[in-house]
Amino acid sequence: MNKRNTSSSRPLVIVESPNKVSTISKILGDGFTVKASYGHFADIPAKRGSIDTAKNFTATYVLSKKGQEIIDMLRDELATASELILATDGDREGEMIAFLLVEFLQPTVPVSRIVFNSITRIEVLAALDDRKQIRPTLVEAARTRRYLDYLYGFSVSPVLWSKVRGNLGAGRVQSPALRMVVEREKERLAFVETTYCGIEATLAIDAQVVATLRTIDTVPVAKSDDIDDAGSVAPPAQLLLLPDAQQLAAALQETSLTVANSKTEAYSRKPRRPYTTSDLLQDIYSRLKIGASLAQVVMNQLHEKGLISYPRTDSPALSGVAMAAARQQAIEMFGATCVPDKPRLYFPKRKSAQEAHEAIRPSNLSLRHPKGLSAQQAAVYDMVWRRTVASQMVNTTGTTVTVTLHANTTHPEHWCVLTASGTTIVEPGHRRLYSTPEDEEPTPLAEFTVGDVYAVSAVEVKEHVTRPPARYTEASLIRALEAQEIGRPSTYAPIIQSLRDEYVWSKRGDQALIPTLTGVAVQQFLAECFPSLIDYTFTREMEEELDSIVEGTATLVDMLSKFYSRGDGHWPGLVSVIDDVEKSYKPADHDVLVIGVHPETGDPIVLKPGRSFAGKKSVRGTRSRPSRTSGSPYIKCGSRNVAVPDNTELSQLTVEFALTLLNTPTEARIVGEHNGEEVSVKVGPYGPYATVGSRSVSLPADTDIATVSLADIQPLLTFPRSLGVDPVSGDEVFVKRGRYGIYVERAGDTRPVPAETDPTTVTLEVALELLARPKKARGKR
């Protein structure tokens, strides 16, 4: 419809995002057609064997369904175009997309590649005058990254299926992320709480000056920083305990404090850098308590409305235009002295082929309060606006005074040193617009004269208890991953989502990430069998090698054969490592956790991950299939097994907890009648089961015998069931429940009942239809 290019053909410009199309169209005018590729439209297939590892790691990129439509659309546009200009993002992935566009479009017109880092008239037009070609080494690096991730994930995950449990995944990004969450949980478990005291003395003067006790006879009084998670105190500091503290406080009350030193220092704080994706996710969480997925959605919405720049970036850099606009806004609000002489420049941490975008900032800085936004959108926009403008303002400056006071106490006799400090802000600078809860309004303190003596008006003993390291939140985990350069801005939110599928959970109304028992089991397994794959430096080292490929000093085959087959000095190669694990790792010999020893039998009480099961398990239990008979993690003691919910905290797994589970339900409990027969439930050596008359029926492993009702289990009691006789063959047709779930059977021929079909509604017609299908179901896509 919008084909007005009948008279003369125009260049076709392709960008990644449709959101860029209209802006760039406006800049380029009628002489160009601008279209979007919508990101990666092709990929190697997500199934086994997509990479031919025997043949120099060759693989074929295939269009996705949506990708096919996009390529068709672009091919139509190209048919009438005078030339093809590839304007995908200026990073490694963008180069790959440009390369794949050429591969799939097979253009017959001239092709060139342009790169601009921000969509401004100057940059876009300059890029058009600086035509380049696709860089083959950059494409090779992108391809290597893609293949390595595939080889890692699709080789290690199957080992999890055979050694831990089915349906689990491992990968270069998710596995170190899981490691962080699990190790933090174990640090919390190993944490030893320490109680310690501090003493605060208030000086008897008009101003409220509170001095803190620092040393007793030159020995530093331990602060929280001096005490580690095991409760050890870093020398020379020593813990001040309550009885001593009270005695000393009483003695201090009787003494006076002499000023030994008064020091004045300049105080200066730079503004925070403009937002990267990770910074903004972190800040949205701490200010608005919104998790990563929703936060990313709100950021996207603001971007789609044209209000903020591209929301997935790891660069804090601002374009020259944006810096000038931010300075202008600051000057209008606070006058010319509120910005430094020159604009403040911010640089990405890692200068590489990876940063294609600038920081997240308002598209139009003169727009202070856009109309028509939801409360969340408005709040996020306001944060972005403040942080961007503040980033160009002068430092917050002032003076910090620290005064040192001496006291000699009697009963007990000690020489005590106390300090007090305070800061006076002279120039608020950037804090007028943006401050964090940590930069609390400082309390000022006047200077003191050495030798002056003050009486003490009050002495207070403050008792403190050390806190275990905090669990990660979505935002802090993302920050930790980013600090290790693991993962990319476009994947931060999805990573959290995929962890939540199996490996982590949170309590209601809380964002703290707690590992599931399955998550703990997988981390243990990976740490034992594949430690170098979950090393936090793995990705960084990968990136360095990819840089060598870009520079032309290494190749895809070098790097992948080293990783996968050939190995190097320290690493025997993934294939060989996996072979060893498959041969030598016996799950029965490995426990997730040794909980303790049974006080009477002396049998060890251990946690096991649970083995193969049919159907996917959800931690929240919304979709647990009734057919599942095993799979939940379980506690093992002697010959007894008892299931524990996957979302049990490690700290709950004590001997007492295990014993209550192991001891409680050995007796059958009658829950009602089914077809006139009494139904009772019980836990046996193979897990929970129901008895109906003389028949017994296994129940899902996480069934709680004490609370389960007849209604909960009644559907399971209907199997096996005769559906009638097949009118064609005359054979009786059954629906049965077996190890792998519900299935239908006719004369020894079987078909599984699909998970989405309610097995209680299976009729003869349904069964015959299933049996008519070919035996080997072809997996769709």
Added chain:
DNA sequence: CAGTGAGCGAGCTTCCGCTTGACTT
């Protein structure tokens, strides 16, 4: 401390990194 039900079929799961949709009210 320990004799606690019964057991028929085997296909599939998985990676990371780019992008936006589209069910309805």
